Amino acid sequence: MDRKIRSLVQDLFETMRAARGIGLAAPQVGVLKRLFVVEIPYQDAPPDRLAIINPRIVSRSREREAMEEGCLSIPGVTAEVVRPRSIVARGLDPEGAPIEVQAEGLFARCIQHELDHLDGILFIDRAGVEEREAREKMRKFLEERRAEKAAASAAAE
């Protein structure tokens, strides 16, 4: 794998850590490559860390769980998303060697969330229907309020 990929991986890790995130995909920083990094720190264990290129999920547990998710691309928004509890992913490491990762819990969730970014899917797209509806209502409300304010300030001039 070329040096560009390795330095992109380095940049992704640095950007993610600076933003206190636990995962970041290349498209989130404007690079249209199928690549992401994940790093989940734990108090009493080494972090779950992964940099993977051309990832794909080859197996998903039947067991699913709901967890609150957020995203560096949509600051301030969180939503509960149901996903398989554990997965097996395959891809290449930054050196170009094939890797297979077995993950569960938060690590598995983060991998699925980042892989979604490569396909243009955001976690709010996967959130429950009610949640999406609430968000849509809020967006409309804010738009209306903005329009009202604009009208009010135009009238005041």
Ligand SMILES: [Zn+2]
């Ligand atoms: Zn995200």
